[in-house]
Amino acid sequence: MSDNQNFVKEITNIEDDFAKWYTDIVIKADLADYTDTKGCIVIKPYGYSIWEKIQEYANEKFKKEGIQNAYFPVLIPESLLNKEKEHVEGFAPEVAWVTIGGQEELEEKLCVRPTSETMFSTMYSKWLTSWRDLPIKLNQWCNVFRWEKETRPFLRSREFLWQEGHTIHETSEEAQALTHRMLDIYGEIIEELLAIPVLKGKKTEKEKFAGAEYTLTVEMLMHDGKALQAGTSHYFGQNFTKPFEIKFQNRQGKEEYAYQTSWGISTRLIGGVIMAHGDNRGLKLPPKLAPIQTVIVPIASHKEGVIEKSTEIYEKLKQKYRVKLDTRDQYSTGYKFNDWEMRGVPVRIELGPRDIEQGKAVLVRRDTGEKVEVSLEQMETKLGELLEQIQENMYQQVLKRTKEKTTIAKNMDEFIKNMEDNQGYVKTMWCGKESCEDKIKELTGAHSRCIPFEQENLGDTCVCCGEKAKHMVIWGRQY
Amino acid sequence: MSDNQNFVKEITNIEDDFAKWYTDIVIKADLADYTDTKGCIVIKPYGYSIWEKIQEYANEKFKKEGIQNAYFPVLIPESLLNKEKEHVEGFAPEVAWVTIGGQEELEEKLCVRPTSETMFSTMYSKWLTSWRDLPIKLNQWCNVFRWEKETRPFLRSREFLWQEGHTIHETSEEAQALTHRMLDIYGEIIEELLAIPVLKGKKTEKEKFAGAEYTLTVEMLMHDGKALQAGTSHYFGQNFTKPFEIKFQNRQGKEEYAYQTSWGISTRLIGGVIMAHGDNRGLKLPPKLAPIQTVIVPIASHKEGVIEKSTEIYEKLKQKYRVKLDTRDQYSTGYKFNDWEMRGVPVRIELGPRDIEQGKAVLVRRDTGEKVEVSLEQMETKLGELLEQIQENMYQQVLKRTKEKTTIAKNMDEFIKNMEDNQGYVKTMWCGKESCEDKIKELTGAHSRCIPFEQENLGDTCVCCGEKAKHMVIWGRQY
Numbered sequence: 001m002s003d004n005q006n007f008v009k010e011i012t013n014i015e016d017d018f019a020k021w022y023t024d025i026v027i028k029a030d031l032a033d034y035t036d037t038k039g040c041i042v043i044k045p046y047g048y049s050i051w052e053k054i055q056e057y058a059n060e061k062f063k064k065e066g067i068q069n070a071y072f073p074v075l076i077p078e079s080l081l082n083k084e085k086e087h088v089e090g091f092a093p094e095v096a097w098v099t100i101g102g103q104e105e106l107e108e109k110l111c112v113r114p115t116s117e118t119m120f121s122t123m124y125s126k127w128l129t130s131w132r133d134l135p136i137k138l139n140q141w142c143n144v145f146r147w148e149k150e151t152r153p154f155l156r157s158r159e160f161l162w163q164e165g166h167t168i169h170e171t172s173e174e175a176q177a178l179t180h181r182m183l184d185i186y187g188e189i190i191e192e193l194l195a196i197p198v199l200k201g202k203k204t205e206k207e208k209f210a211g212a213e214y215t216l217t218v219e220m221l222m223h224d225g226k227a228l229q230a231g232t233s234h235y236f237g238q239n240f241t242k243p244f245e246i247k248f249q250n251r252q253g254k255e256e257y258a259y260q261t262s263w264g265i266s267t268r269l270i271g272g273v274i275m276a277h278g279d280n281r282g283l284k285l286p287p288k289l290a291p292i293q294t295v296i297v298p299i300a301s302h303k304e305g306v307i308e309k310s311t312e313i314y315e316k317l318k319q320k321y322r323v324k325l326d327t328r329d330q331y332s333t334g335y336k337f338n339d340w341e342m343r344g345v346p347v348r349i350e351l352g353p354r355d356i357e358q359g360k361a362v363l364v365r366r367d368t369g370e371k372v373e374v375s376l377e378q379m380e381t382k383l384g385e386l387l388e389q390i391q392e393n394m395y396q397q398v399l400k401r402t403k404e405k406t407t408i409a410k411n412m413d414e415f416i417k418n419m420e421d422n423q424g425y426v427k428t429m430w431c432g433k434e435s436c437e438d439k440i441k442e443l444t445g446a447h448s449r450c451i452p453f454e455q456e457n458l459g460d461t462c463v464c465c466g467e468k469a470k471h472m473v474i475w476g477r478q479y
Numbered sequence: 480m481s482d483n484q485n486f487v488k489e490i491t492n493i494e495d496d497f498a499k500w501y502t503d504i505v506i507k508a509d510l511a512d513y514t515d516t517k518g519c520i521v522i523k524p525y526g527y528s529i530w531e532k533i534q535e536y537a538n539e540k541f542k543k544e545g546i547q548n549a550y551f552p553v554l555i556p557e558s559l560l561n562k563e564k565e566h567v568e569g570f571a572p573e574v575a576w577v578t579i580g581g582q583e584e585l586e587e588k589l590c591v592r593p594t595s596e597t598m599f600s601t602m603y604s605k606w607l608t609s610w611r612d613l614p615i616k617l618n619q620w621c622n623v624f625r626w627e628k629e630t631r632p633f634l635r636s637r638e639f640l641w642q643e644g645h646t647i648h649e650t651s652e653e654a655q656a657l658t659h660r661m662l663d664i665y666g667e668i669i670e671e672l673l674a675i676p677v678l679k680g681k682k683t684e685k686e687k688f689a690g691a692e693y694t695l696t697v698e699m700l701m702h703d704g705k706a707l708q709a710g711t712s713h714y715f716g717q718n719f720t721k722p723f724e725i726k727f728q729n730r731q732g733k734e735e736y737a738y739q740t741s742w743g744i745s746t747r748l749i750g751g752v753i754m755a756h757g758d759n760r761g762l763k764l765p766p767k768l769a770p771i772q773t774v775i776v777p778i779a780s781h782k783e784g785v786i787e788k789s790t791e792i793y794e795k796l797k798q799k800y801r802v803k804l805d806t807r808d809q810y811s812t813g814y815k816f817n818d819w820e821m822r823g824v825p826v827r828i829e830l831g832p833r834d835i836e837q838g839k840a841v842l843v844r845r846d847t848g849e850k851v852e853v854s855l856e857q858m859e860t861k862l863g864e865l866l867e868q869i870q871e872n873m874y875q876q877v878l879k880r881t882k883e884k885t886t887i888a889k890n891m892d893e894f895i896k897n898m899e900d901n902q903g904y905v906k907t908m909w910c911g912k913e914s915c916e917d918k919i920k921e922l923t924g925a926h927s928r929c930i931p932f933e934q935e936n937l938g939d940t941c942v943c944c945g946e947k948a949k950h951m952v953i954w955g956r957q958y
Contacts, residue, residue, distance in 0.1 A: 033605070035598070035602065036556055036598075037554050037555065037598075040553075042550035042551050042602055043549060043550040044549055045547035046551055048548050048549045049547075049548070068524035068527075069524060069531065070521065070522060071521065071530075072514070072521050073516040073519035073521070073638055074591070074624070075519065075575070075591075075624070077516060080515055092582075093581065095581075096554070096577045096579070096580045096589075097580070098576075099576065099579060100575070100578060101575045101626040102572065102573055102574075102626035102628070109579075110516065110575075112577065119514070119515075122514070122515055126512070127512075132809065138524065143622065144623070145553070145554070149581070159553055169813075268745050300954065330611065374485060406486065416648050
């Protein structure tokens with residue numbers, strides 16, 4: 001899978017063609033590849049290990065909330081999918097159907113799960129009897145399938161990997177608290193691990209999940225000023241528990257329907273990392289997430305002692321960090337520098353004969369390009385500090401850009417102008433009517449991202465119709 | 480999901496009806512449940528955490544071999560499946576087909592992967608150019624689907640979870656060495672973690688994987704004397720690399736086809752653990768594998784200080800072990816004892832007011848039922864020792880039974896009698912002809928398990944036809 005030519009493959013300029021830049025990175029940084037199954041990708045080891053890091057980080061947080069992992073079937077009978085009206089209307093059009101099994105036409109077709117509310121609900125109805133059984137908080141890491149027309153690696157694949165959590169509760173209050181708690185956890189994962197600030201809020205009625213009472217969302221802003229929905233948490237009330245008869249005997253001995261939630265994040269987050277942090281040199285990975293945190297590139301490695309010293313440092317550092325030692329002899333040093341930058345490795349350690357003589361090495365930051373001379377004795381400590389600084393700086397950089405790309409619009413002229421001049425988040429007041437949402441979409445190409453939890457008063461009237469405003473909404477063009 | 484009645488649900492007697500005993504345990508120990516998707520189960524948290532332990536253990540070993548995790552599409556176009564003749568003949572009859580996507584009939588139907596040789600092969604052919612790229616050693620943890628007619632939880636489900644490793648190599652020798660190495664790793668996982676001794680060998684031509692040059696297998700013998708194929712490792716030679724054109728420039732600059740392997744273990748191993756170790760009290764889990772290694776059951780917990788002391792011990796032990804403190808007040812102590820025994824928890828710690836007074840607790844082994852008094856100060860150390868002893872003893876118990884259920888047959892009368900008197904492994908000499916295999920199956924119900932690596936000379940003639948023998952084979956009825 002290596003490249004035999006002695007230069008790093010060209011990446012399209014990020015300012016010229018952002019979409020092409022994106023797919024260049026996906027392919028050339030070895031994150032994923034296209035397959036013979038239309039709209040489906042292979043997640044290659046480098047991309048998959050990013051996903052494993054996200055899983056590990058999330059699993060730890062889930063466990064603290066008393067959430068347990070389980071596994072439910074990938075194929076769902078049509079009759080189950082049909083039980084909740086809004087849900088089936090939302091999902092049926094984009095479903096893949098199994099109609100033949102064991103060489104015979106099936107009596108009832110089975111869909112490849114687009115999401116598993118119906119499957120979890122039918123099991124919950126079987127398992128639940130008493131309030132003592134509640135809450136039940138399950139999660140599964142799995143593949144899901146949606147028949148998308150236009151696909152892009154990680155951002156919109158027909159098949160993708162995700163986790164879907166499904167919980168049932170004794171009271172509406174408890175279920176709603178969990179809906180909010182899971183959104184907070186998604187925020188923590190994205191801000192702490194992915195180094196991307198999030199916008200939190202509630203989706204409008206138009207944008208909520210099919211079948212939900214309401215949907216909470218974490219949104220992030222990409223390099224090009226488009227928004228990416230990064231994770232959602234849904235409160236269902238009794239919308240599924242009634243048709244699926246998820247009932248229990250409450251503390252008063254009466255039969256009652258449970259209250260339900262679901263929430264998910266997916267491999268789409270990898271797309272978000274690429275588009276939030278990447279630049280013209282390629283991918284840029286935050287140290288906590290990076291499969292390789294630092295790469296040691298020996299310089300003039302044919303000279304006596306260089307490989308030995310590099311190996312010694314490698315052995316020491318790998319006790320504490322995720323380190324790679326690049327001893328490939330078919331590539332030039334310059335090629336290697338570019339190659340690892342393109343793959344987004346946060347720190348490069350350069351070590352040549354003169355460095356060794358002077359008992360030092362040069363550390364190069366991927367985020368700023370800055371070079372730091374460090375004595376070999378202090379290497380272990382300094383590297384740790386540097387990685388922390390990079391993690392923090394990368395977060396701050398995206399925060400800064402997000403602020404710069406966030407504008408306020410009081411009327412539609414301003415809205416349109418803001419979007420044209422400085423594509424990003426646009427804050428406005430809104431009356432709450434879907435007709436205004438539709439019109440804004442038509443005029444600006446922007447969807448409502450959310451009704452932010454942190455509301456600001458920007459005036460009394462809707463940006464679109466001029467009628468009395470209900471909420472401050474943040475809008476953006478989207479992936 | 481708890482049980483409101485104050486007694487542990489009945490389990491069928493293991494000697495009366497082994498099959499019923501098995502499904503009783505699967506359901507009542509909360510490992511899995513049946514679903515509305517025929518032939519597919521839900522793996523519940525207790526069962527799934529066993530699978531996570533296996534994954535963790537295997538991933539560590541895979542990593543040491545330089546194997547990387549990745550993810551390939553779940554749906555495979557029919558044309559890909561058709562490229563290797565034996566392979567498609569083997570798998571096409573038991574495949575589930577997606578024929579409708581996004582409400583439209585597909586031009587080419589897609590199968591839900593029964594295994595992914597074809598998908599890996601098509602990507603390998605795209606990625607491979609030079610000998611420098613080799614070996615490529617990838618693995619994926621995923622779901623697979625086979626349209627089985629008769630299903631049993633974990634043992635034969637339509638959908639199951641597994642890992643499938645796929646590698647390509649420069650030389651046949653290297654590929655074959657890896658085929659053997661992976662079998663050894665499976666043996667290590669099963670013997671070290673699952674505490675079940677394995678039989679290792681090569682499958683006969685009749686029993687090998689569709690498309691393989693040869694298949695290596697690890698087999699284990701269950702409580703009832705039936706065999707379970709626990710993991711297989713296949714050497715493909717160039718059977719796939721030729722039709723899929725997986726070519727590379729070799730060191731001499733000439734084009735050559737690569738050599739290939741694949742290997743897998745699945746959630747079937749959970750079924751093996753149940754059937755190898757379980758007894759009339761229920762599941763019996765080896766400590767290394769057990770999601771809960773020890774449960775603390777406070778006795779007379781309404782008495783002063785009992786809950787406090789139990790909690791103190793729990794907090795201390797959980798730093799080092801996977802511990803559960805059972806403070807449920809709706810169940811009697813006797814119920815709790817039975818319940819945790821049924822769930823196979825290796826050690827129960829009983830702690831009552833008198834124990835606390837005397838500064839001790841009673842530890843009860845699930846494997847032998849033996850009770851050990853331990854002073855509270857020594858608890859942490861003693862528990863560790865006990866868990867190690869249990870792990871070893873459980874292995875030895877299965878080894879002993881396997882030996883007792885292994886017999887030699889020199890002729891078919893002996894073979895039939897052995898199988899009737901003492902169902903288990905039967906060792907015989909064999910001529911190598913499939914017709915004899917078929918006849919043995921017809922007369923005894925046994926399949927060849929394998930041609931063991933450790934050959935013994937039991938005579939010169941085939942047990943069935945009396946002609947010149949080629950190998951010693953081990954036979955057994957199977958799951």
